Amino acid sequence: MKKGYFITFEGAEGSGKSTQIRNAVAFLEKKGRSVVMLREPGGTRISEAIRAILLDKNLKEMTHVTELLLYLAARAQIVREKILPALKKGKVVICDRFEDSTRAYQGFGRRIPLSSIEQVNCLVRDSLRPDLTFVLDIDIAKGLARGGRHDRIEREALSFHERVRHGFLSLAKKEPKRMVVLDTSKSAESVSQKVRERLERVFGQ
Numbered sequence: 001m002k003k004g005y006f007i008t009f010e011g012a013e014g015s016g017k018s019t020q021i022r023n024a025v026a027f028l029e030k031k032g033r034s035v036v037m038l039r040e041p042g043g044t045r046i047s048e049a050i051r052a053i054l055l056d057k058n059l060k061e062m063t064h065v066t067e068l069l070l071y072l073a074a075r076a077q078i079v080r081e082k083i084l085p086a087l088k089k090g091k092v093v094i095c096d097r098f099e100d101s102t103r104a105y106q107g108f109g110r111r112i113p114l115s116s117i118e119q120v121n122c123l124v125r126d127s128l129r130p131d132l133t134f135v136l137d138i139d140i141a142k143g144l145a146r147g148g149r150h151d152r153i154e155r156e157a158l159s160f161h162e163r164v165r166h167g168f169l170s171l172a173k174k175e176p177k178r179m180v181v182l183d184t185s186k187s188a189e190s191v192s193q194k195v196r197e198r199l200e201r202v203f204g205q
């Protein structure tokens with residue numbers, strides 16, 4: 001049985017997730033919560049090794065299905081090795097990206113049917129679902145300019161990244177209770193303020 005609380009941060013490239021995650025962790029720790037911070041793909045030895053393959057800019061021949069299965073393999077490992085054990089101990093787990101990224105990048109971006117992704121997803125994450133997800137929305141050109149275009153995914157065409165952004169927004173429309181969209185054209189501090197307000201609703205003043 002899960003006792004903890006699972007929060008994910010999602011968004012297109014350069015949306016400022018790292019800053020917002022750091023601020024959220026500091027806020028929750030100040031409230032006395034024990035927080036585990038993870039990233040996807042990654043967070044375990046095996047998942048970090050898979051991450052290196054996924055982001056290698058030289059592996060241009062990778063097929064879309066191979067890419068999907070590697071993201072899911074990395075997730076199958078972190079879910080069982082890190083996320084579920086931490087939640088069982090009552091910790092707050094904050095993950096930089098999770099399965100909404102797969103829906104947005106491999107579903108909307110690569111155009112793999114969402115129904116196919118969901119079939120494998122069930123096996124990967126079992127009954128685990130994020131309790132709360134922040135989607136940091138960013139203008140694609142600005143985000144790519146901020147983050148650079150170094151790895152295999154960042155080097156994709158602008159139109160791919162536009163589909164990813166649209167993907168996140170339409171996923172959020174379908175699940176407004178879980179997914180909170182934040183406009184990052186505002187200052188980082190005002191975005192943090194919105195995150196804190198939402199966390200206060202869950203964890204108390």
Ligand code: TMP
Nearest residue numbers: 040041071097098101102105106153154
């Ligand atoms: P990061 O640079 O934010 O750590 O994420 C790594 C890249 O992997 C980023 O371009 C988004 C992409 N990604 C997917 O395409 N599918 C996924 O399921 C995940 C978790 C990330």
